[in-house]
Amino acid sequence: GDEDTLLFVFMAHLFVENNDDNIGFHDIDDIFDDNEIPSWVKREFRTRESELFEKELIENVNEDGMARSDAFKLTDKAKEELLCELNINEVGKSVNGLIKAETLAEKNLIYNTSECNQITELSSILSENRFNEVQNRLRSVGMRPGFCCIFYGAPGTGKTETVYQLARQTGRDIMRVDVDKIKSCWVGESEKNIKALFDRYRNICKNSKLAPILLFNEADAVLGVRMEGAAKAVDKMENSIQNIILQEMETLEGIMIATTNLTTNLDKAFERRFLYKIRFDKPSVESRAKIWQTMLPDLSEHDAQTLASQFDLSGGEIENIARKHSVNAILKGNDSIDVQEIINSCRHERLSQNNCPKIGF
Incomplete structure (x- = not known):
């Protein structure tokens, strides 16, 4: 169904952007408006009744020979067949345990x-x-x-x-x-x-x-x-x-x-x-403004400067907020930039950061 398609697209997005092969329910939270995963999603994922399992598109993460019921990843079949059709380069394809240089996607990083x-x-x-x-x-x-x-x-x-x-x-x-x-x-x-x-x-x-x-x-x-x-x-x-x-x-x-x-x-x-x-070091105000505009190209220079001045966030945190905004825009079918919504996300990111220290990527 449409919901399964959306869940797969989101999981594929996490894999392509983050090389994330360990996706938990807390990651999937981001695509639901009230940040509460519907119970049917959890049930279908835990019991493997979802169409995504039937079509061999996702599987449980395996740890020390045990399948985890709360962590999921794309199958090799999904990566090879669907991502190739979409012409999406797998980030860091490993051959014989080496990540091959030619498979690394170019990323524009902004430094101090x-x-x-x-x-x-x-x-x-x-x-x-x-x-x-x-x-x-x-x-x-x-x-x-x-x-x-x-x-x-x-x-x-x-x-x-x-x-x-x-x-x-x-x-x-x-x-x-x-x-x-x-x-x-x-x-x-x-x-x-x-x-x-x-x-x-x-x-x-x-x-x-x-x-x-x-x-x-x-x-x-x-x-x-x-x-x-x-x-x-x-x-x-x-x-x-x-x-x-x-x-x-x-x-x-x-x-x-x-x-x-x-x-x-x-x-x-x-x-x-x-x-x-x-x-x-954490990016300067000037670097933060550039990161905001790189992550959200439709953001005006003034709004990027405002966000950069108000919130002392790292590049990883800005990227996280930009991703949430992009996912919400797809769900709502509205590409326009709501700066107030982004400001709220920045405040939430800062609160969650203070309450629960994050490990860097």
Whole structure:
């Protein structure tokens, strides 16, 4: 029915825009006017009676071999058949565990001046010819040829997306590491996982014309200050993982970029090993106005300036509000910009942010 079609379009939108393969009922809330999901939607999704399951367009998220009844994703069939027909590029298509550079969609990111200059310089250094030159110079003076960078700062400031855009610009694939997935409940397994990961990265570098980027995403858990005299098994494991990463950074031949929301608690041993450190601050008023106009092109310059001045939001938060507005516009069949409605969304975003801290993308 129409409702199923709308739900699928919305879930496809979340996948294409966010690479979101873990969609919960709280995400689906956004498409209903009163922010209350009708009970029939929850029932049909929980019992798998929805047409979307019958047509193999969506499936439950699988965690440790168990299907979750409250989290859903598009099936591979839906991604391959329907999204290809719509000519929508899958964001970051993975082949053999590597996110291929040519599948990364171009995204216009807006930075503050200091970040912009550093990222432009980094993009130039990571280009094929320049990077070979930099590595040769480092070797000639007896320095480590590995190139380690850290992007740190507030959630929603575009750290991870910047890595994707750098990869796209320089033609480098990405080997993405989500630290939480590496940690195993079996003591000793996490250390093996980390060592195996660096071994695999080394082999890929040897067999690739261009070294891929090793991305440690949201690496707060392993970049924080190490525990002195750690007694608990979990603390010992984290210290052990940190020591392995520190050793591997010493012998790294390729490119490692870590992203973290930590701004003050970074371990000094890690800080020394990162050649490039780029701090991502919340956007300035001028940058916020540009982000508003990029996200909502029909917004007048005056309204964009008003929103930017009144609300100190990150780029991720502005994008979230713009998305909600776009979905509501589709539902109401009205493309006109209601600035007061956007202001209300900004106030709501700020309240929810204060009540429940968000993790950055």
